[in-house]
Amino acid sequence: MNQILLVAKREFLAQVKNKTFIVMTFLSPLIMVGIIGIIAWMMSANTNLKRIAVVDNSNEFVTTLLSSENELYSFYGTKDIQGIKDTLKDSKYLNALLVIPQIKNNDLKSLEQGIELTTNGNLGVGFKDKLESRLNKRLETMKMEEAGVSHDQLNEMKASVSIKTFNLKDGSDAKSDQADYIKFGLAMFLAYIIFMFIMIYGVKVMRSVVEEKNNRVVEIIISSVKPFNLMMGKIMGTTFVALFQFTIWIIMGGALLFGASAFFASKMDISSTMNSDQAQALLAQNPEWMEKSQGMLDTLTHLNYPFILIFFIIFFLLGYLFYSSIFAAIGSAVDNDTDTQQFTFYPIFPMMIAMYGSMTTLDNPDGPVAFWLSIIPLTSPISMVTRLPFGVEWWEIALSLTLLVGTMLLMVFLASKIYRVGILMYGKKPSLKEMWKWMKYSN
Amino acid sequence: MSDLLVSKGITKQYGNNLALNDFDLSIPEGSIYGLLGPNGAGKTTFLRIINQITAPDKGTVFVDGKKLDKSAIPMVGYMPEERGLYNNMKIGEQAIYFAKLKGLSNAEVHKKTRYWFEKLGIDGWWDKKLSELSKGMGQKVQFAITVLHDPKLLIFDEPFSGFDPVNAQIIANEILELSKKGTTIIFSTHRMESVEEMCDHIALIHQSNKILDGEINQVKHQFKTGKYYAEIEEVNHENWAQFQSNFEVELVKSDPHALKFSITKPESMHSNELLMQVANLGTVSQFKESIPSMNEVFIQAVKSPN
Numbered sequence: 001m002n003q004i005l006l007v008a009k010r011e012f013l014a015q016v017k018n019k020t021f022i023v024m025t026f027l028s029p030l031i032m033v034g035i036i037g038i039i040a041w042m043m044s045a046n047t048n049l050k051r052i053a054v055v056d057n058s059n060e061f062v063t064t065l066l067s068s069e070n071e072l073y074s075f076y077g078t079k080d081i082q083g084i085k086d087t088l089k090d091s092k093y094l095n096a097l098l099v100i101p102q103i104k105n106n107d108l109k110s111l112e113q114g115i116e117l118t119t120n121g122n123l124g125v126g127f128k129d130k131l132e133s134r135l136n137k138r139l140e141t142m143k144m145e146e147a148g149v150s151h152d153q154l155n156e157m158k159a160s161v162s163i164k165t166f167n168l169k170d171g172s173d174a175k176s177d178q179a180d181y182i183k184f185g186l187a188m189f190l191a192y193i194i195f196m197f198i199m200i201y202g203v204k205v206m207r208s209v210v211e212e213k214n215n216r217v218v219e220i221i222i223s224s225v226k227p228f229n230l231m232m233g234k235i236m237g238t239t240f241v242a243l244f245q246f247t248i249w250i251i252m253g254g255a256l257l258f259g260a261s262a263f264f265a266s267k268m269d270i271s272s273t274m275n276s277d278q279a280q281a282l283l284a285q286n287p288e289w290m291e292k293s294q295g296m297l298d299t300l301t302h303l304n305y306p307f308i309l310i311f312f313i314i315f316f317l318l319g320y321l322f323y324s325s326i327f328a329a330i331g332s333a334v335d336n337d338t339d340t341q342q343f344t345f346y347p348i349f350p351m352m353i354a355m356y357g358s359m360t361t362l363d364n365p366d367g368p369v370a371f372w373l374s375i376i377p378l379t380s381p382i383s384m385v386t387r388l389p390f391g392v393e394w395w396e397i398a399l400s401l402t403l404l405v406g407t408m409l410l411m412v413f414l415a416s417k418i419y420r421v422g423i424l425m426y427g428k429k430p431s432l433k434e435m436w437k438w439m440k441y442s443n
Numbered sequence: 444m445s446d447l448l449v450s451k452g453i454t455k456q457y458g459n460n461l462a463l464n465d466f467d468l469s470i471p472e473g474s475i476y477g478l479l480g481p482n483g484a485g486k487t488t489f490l491r492i493i494n495q496i497t498a499p500d501k502g503t504v505f506v507d508g509k510k511l512d513k514s515a516i517p518m519v520g521y522m523p524e525e526r527g528l529y530n531n532m533k534i535g536e537q538a539i540y541f542a543k544l545k546g547l548s549n550a551e552v553h554k555k556t557r558y559w560f561e562k563l564g565i566d567g568w569w570d571k572k573l574s575e576l577s578k579g580m581g582q583k584v585q586f587a588i589t590v591l592h593d594p595k596l597l598i599f600d601e602p603f604s605g606f607d608p609v610n611a612q613i614i615a616n617e618i619l620e621l622s623k624k625g626t627t628i629i630f631s632t633h634r635m636e637s638v639e640e641m642c643d644h645i646a647l648i649h650q651s652n653k654i655l656d657g658e659i660n661q662v663k664h665q666f667k668t669g670k671y672y673a674e675i676e677e678v679n680h681e682n683w684a685q686f687q688s689n690f691e692v693e694l695v696k697s698d699p700h701a702l703k704f705s706i707t708k709p710e711s712m713h714s715n716e717l718l719m720q721v722a723n724l725g726t727v728s729q730f731k732e733s734i735p736s737m738n739e740v741f742i743q744a745v746k747s748p749n
Contacts, residue, residue, distance in 0.1 A: 003544060010540055014532060216527030220588070223494040223521040224544040424496070426525065437458060 003225050007233025008240065011208060015241045025245050029252050050095045050123065053084045057102040058111060064138040065098075088120050096123060098131075108143055183303070183389035187361060190308075191386045194316050195355055198381075201242045201320070202327040202347065205234055206340055209331030209423070218423045227420040231332075232412075235324045308388045311397065315404070319381020322408040323347050325415035329435070332422030339429050354379035358386040365390035375400050377407035414439050445508075447472040447596060447627045448493065453502035455488050462488040464651040466502070470629065470644070475622055477638050477659070478631040479737060480648035486631040487524060489648075490600055494521050506596065517546045520594035524601040526585055528573045534584050535560070535569035538591065545592040559587040563613075579610045586614050590621065597621065598629045603637055615641065635737035647741055655744045659737075666740045667732070669710065673721050674729040675702045682723045690720075705733060 015021055051072045054065055065073040076084060084097050101114035115135065117128070144154050209231075212218040221230060330343040357373045364370065365387050373383035374392070380400045384392070421438035422430070430438075446469040453466040463485045470476045478486050491497045493504060495511060504511040506518060529537055535556065542552045560566040563583045573581060582605070590597060597618070603611040619641065622628050630638040639659075646656035655662060672695075683702070686692070691707040702724070708717050718730055735743070 006540070006543055010532075014529070018531065212529075215529055216525045217529055219496070219523040219525050220521070220527075220541065221544065222496050223519070223523070224516055224541070224546075227496075420497075424491075 003229045004233040004236060007221075007225060007230055008237035011234050011237025012240045012244075015204065015208070015238065016244060021241075021245075025248055026252075029249055029256065033256065050127065051093060052096045052098055053080075053088075053094060054098045054100070055081055055084075056100045058100050060103070060142060061100055061135065061138060064134050085118060088118065091120065095119065095121065106146065108139060108146070112139065179298075180390075184361065186303070186308075186389045187358070187386040190312055190388070191355060191358055191382045194319060194382050194385060195351055197242060197316070198320055198323045198351065199348070201238050202324045203344070204241070205238045205324045206327040206331035206344070207337065208234055208238070209328050209419075210334065210337060210340065213332065213423055213426075214336065222423065227423065228416045231325070231328050231416055231419050234328060235321065238324065239320065303389060304391070311388055312385055314401070315381045315384050318401075318404050318408050322377070322381065322404070322411050323351070325408075325412045329415035329418040329422065332419040333425070333430050333435055334422075335426060335429065342429075350378035351382060354382035358383045361386045361390070371396070375403065377404045380404050445472050446470060447507060448629075449505045450489070450492075451503050451505075453489065453492060453499045453504065455485075455492065455497065455499050461651050463492075463499070466648075466651075466653055468646055468653065468656065470627060472627055473622070473625050474644045475618075475628045475630065475642050477635075477642035477645040477737075478629060478648065479633070479635045479638075479645055479741065481633050484633075484648040485651045486633075486648055487600060490521070490523075490598055490629070490631055493596075493598065494519060517592060518595045519598065520589045520592065520596070521598045522585065522589040522600065522602070524604070528581065528584060528588075530573050533570050533572060534565075534576065538584065538588050541588045542592050547592050555591045555593070556587070559591045563587055563617075578605075579607055582606055582610050582614070586617065590617075594626070596627045596629070598631070600631045601634075602630050602632065604632075604634070635741060639737045645737065647744055649741075649745050655740075662740060663734050663737075666735045666743050668735065669708045670705050670733040671708055671714070671717060672705045672729065672731055672733050673703075673727065675721070675725040676700060676728050678702050678725040679723065682725075686720065686724055701728075 049070055049072060051074070052065075054061070054073050054075050055078055056062065056065075056075060057078060062075065067073050081097070081099060084094070088094050088097055096117055096119040099116045099118070101111060103111055117131070141151075141154070145151075149157070212221070218230075225233075326347045327344070330340055330347075334340050334343065354373055357369055357379065360367065361370045361383075370383065370387055373379045374387050374396070377400075381404065384397070384400050417439045418435050422435070448468070448470040450466060450468045453463050454461075455463040466485070466489065468489075478489070480486055488497070492499050493506075493511070495513075495516065506515045509515070528534065532540075538556045538560070539552050542556060543549075547555065557566065560569060563586070565580055565583050565587070568576060568580060568584075573584075576584070589599075599618075602618075603614070606614065618628060630642060632638055642659055644657065645659050645662060647654050657665075678701070690709070693705045695703040695705060697703070706717065706721070708714060714732065718727070721727055721730055
């Protein structure tokens, strides 16, 4: 044990003192923020102001087509149509012409079919849909009024169904349909963390093994340390590196968030107070919003965090041990980084299946795919975690854990056998068949 | 002299490849023991077994009278053929790390590491990384790491390969000094001439089997061919013609003033008697028994069925 700690300590210090590590630890959150910023900026930059000329012969849509930040409607008379069309042809300024026909004999049907939009380019699918739904709404109101339904009556008639779900197995509180989305988001987030962690740090373990082999230092070490202890020390040291890096990121993230909110709060001191008043007024006007946000809050506060967190950590550590021992075995079997690529496919493959398979969890968290993925040890560290926020039966967790612990121990054992032979083999890239033979060598 | 290391019936197989076959060996305490044989004979496998890097399929190894186990690790210092150091670690820290892995306490580690770094003249390089060191410096660090935990048994696999002559000499002197202090040394090499002078015991290994072992002088004695080498100046040519017809002579070199040749001594004749005969040929400047080199012994031993 003492030796494992010594190896782990060296591994930790060597990796943490590495310049790349220092740069990556402090730069990558900034890079992430930068990338998110750029994406957000590109999204907003891609929506430009659209200028639409409207000829409304029915005189019914002036209030429907209100100009906004991204759309500018200007109204013209019938006689201007030809002129506008000519301008539109090669205008960079005007984007489209909307012509709404006159209502003849109160026949709204002719109106429905008669609206024309002339463009000089692509307005985007979203814009046409939006326009149609606005016109539809106005037409519906007009039809209702024609049928003798008053505005108030109309408002009363509007139906808005929101099914409240009660899960008897999961506490009896009512939950909004937002709950599932929140849980799914949380599930995918946790699964992604595990996936990334195993990938990044598993590969680090592998690199470090290859490095020791390349430096020819490994035989000197194993004349004092059992190969198994060396392997476990490396995995442990790398785990500490990961935790260390995560801690720094969490602290940095917190500081960034705090700094950013302080910055924006000071910038928008006046408007933000006004906004919150407005927001409250808005919420009061729209009881559904209230309900939705209340539902989200309920879901977030009612999630069984200790349960999720404890099993997240357990599955996470077991999965990490399982996969990083595979990575260590790969590192021991090859001579250089280039040769590792062929073999890293094997551990990545089941993890990818777990990641993508778990997307079906949203449809049915207790369905057969979700169930089996969360039981089979290769995929369970990722897939079980995606099911945790939805609640999982105890026997399923027990079965999954038992299988995972068993396979993990077996994998560490087999990996250490490959490792033991592999680290002393130089000069050739072994085949899987050869590695299979190594497992059967007596120590 | 008791034996520090005894191996009995060691057999080791890798797949279908027999690396060591029923291998017996006794290494006397305080000896410098040469494990000689061509590449692939099984030397490194044996060393790995002593270092508990691999375990034998059959057989036992005793160190200091005890069956090989974890307690033997601090007693052994091993410099493998494939040796190296970490690139991205200060050499002082590396030395401390390796010493701690051998089980040295914190206080001892620093004292011993400093001692060896000073002795080898590399103490100014403590904070340097391997990439900043010359190759010779690196070799000294390597040696320091092997010996700094005061092992009773020092094992060198292909000891001087890759060393330049100056460093090889420095290291050889250090090894001899350690030997004088009672450390048992094992040299394993295929370049037999490189360690021949330093060893007092040897074992020859060929194709997974020990073919011969013992004290080096006895081994050589066993393989003496009864040949003598002589150099004569101011040659008496009449006697020389007579001499050539009486003895089996192999001329090595002849010029007007000197003769260099080897003679096979007839078994019944004493070497002093032979010398008298040679003395008749002129002025004897050299007369010595031809002792076979380890290379020749090896070739002989491999040829003969036993």
